[in-house]
Amino acid sequence: MAKLGKAKLMAAVFRGFEAAGCTVTPISAPGTHPIRFVIEKGAVHQTVRVYIWNLTHGGGAARPKHEYRIQITSGIRAFDPEPDGITLILGWSEQFGVFAAFDASRRKSALGASPSIQISEATLNRARVIGAAVQDKGNGEFAVAVRPDRLLGYVENQSQAHAGDVTAILTPPSEDEPSDDxxxxxxxxxxxxxxxxxxxxxxxxxxxxxxxxxxxxxxxxxxxxxxxxxxxxxxxxxxxxxxxxxxxxxxxxxxxxxxxxxxxxxxxxxxxxxxxxxxxxxxxxxxxxxxxxxxxxxxxxxxxxxxxxxxxxxxxxxxxxxxxxxxxxxxxxxxxxxxxxxxxxx
Structure with a gap:
């Protein structure tokens, strides 16, 4: 499957937020990577910085057959945190129709030469079916896979998701008045x-x-x-x-x-x-x-x-x-x- 350019990758991100009813306002210039933008919906007003690559299979014979990865390119030497906002490290899979999301809080130091971050095929498949899924990568790290229609839920519950809990992402937000139950x-x-x-x-x-x-x-x-x-x-x-x-x-x-x-x-x-x-x-x-x-x-x-x-x-x-x-x-x-x-x- 052909790889998408950065513009199409970011379009997939924007579509996910817009499908959830968000207004997306770009901050950075077109063609910039990472891209920065603001999402707004009701009480939600969040500045977002997104690093994104194609999610691909491979990595050589030494890697497991059912593993997918993002290869960190574009001259990225480190993941800069978004001041007073949120940083997303994403991979998009056209094959599965889901994003892989990796924990930016665990990647604050300088990156090595041509680094990659992996996620399993099983996790991608499960997210495709139910909306979101996690993979325990060991040492307390969890990779997340999420469908575009659940991307806002991931942003709102990023810390929980990377602690291994995607239940809040799976639960649709209530539009009713606060419960008195x-x-x-x-x-x-x-x-x-x-x-x-x-x-x-x-x-x-x-x-x-x-x-x-x-x-x-x-x-x-x-x-x-x-x-x-x-x-x-x-x-x-x-x-x-x-x-x-x-x-x-x-x-x-x-x-x-x-x-x-x-x-x-x-x-x-x-x-x-x-x-x-x-x-x-x-x-x-x-x-x-x-x-x-x-x-x-x-x-x-x-x-x-x-x-x-x-x-x-x-x-x-x-x-x-x-x-x-x-x-x-x-x-x-x-x-x-x-x-x-x-x-x-x-």
Missing amino acids: PDDTVLEDAIQGRREFRFGSTEELAQRPNVLERLAALEREVAKLRPALASRGHNRPPELLPTETETLAGQIEEAASSARTELQNPEPSVAKVARSTKFFRWISRTAAAAKAEAGKLGQKLKEKARDRTADFIVAGGLFGGAALWEEILNLINLVTNEVLKWLQLL
């Missing part, structure tokens, strides 16, 4: 670190297995969707098997895995667990709202449903039957309840 407040306080948490009490340690048991059950149910996904195009017409279902299944798996991994640590990241739970509550509410709308229309979806995720939750029979989706949604609610109990014990 006390459970939402509990989760938001945990995400924002508004209080101290103490681990190790008898009650807290007794509650963790309950959460882990529910998470394991949820992951088992989601795994049952895989045979249907694998048979796409064989036993059923492809148009009846929307890729969004695969997206949602992957997002649920990502959130469940993130929460489970943390809860197995002696002192888990409460914020990560709460972000996964916030995502689960969004899924549950979306499903409830969509089913209510479908009921008003004689179990038929509106021609322009307000949320594509709602479309295929309601039409859950497309993948293993509505009963399977109902059980997944039931387990999501059970996980949420158990996490909220756990948070109250900290």
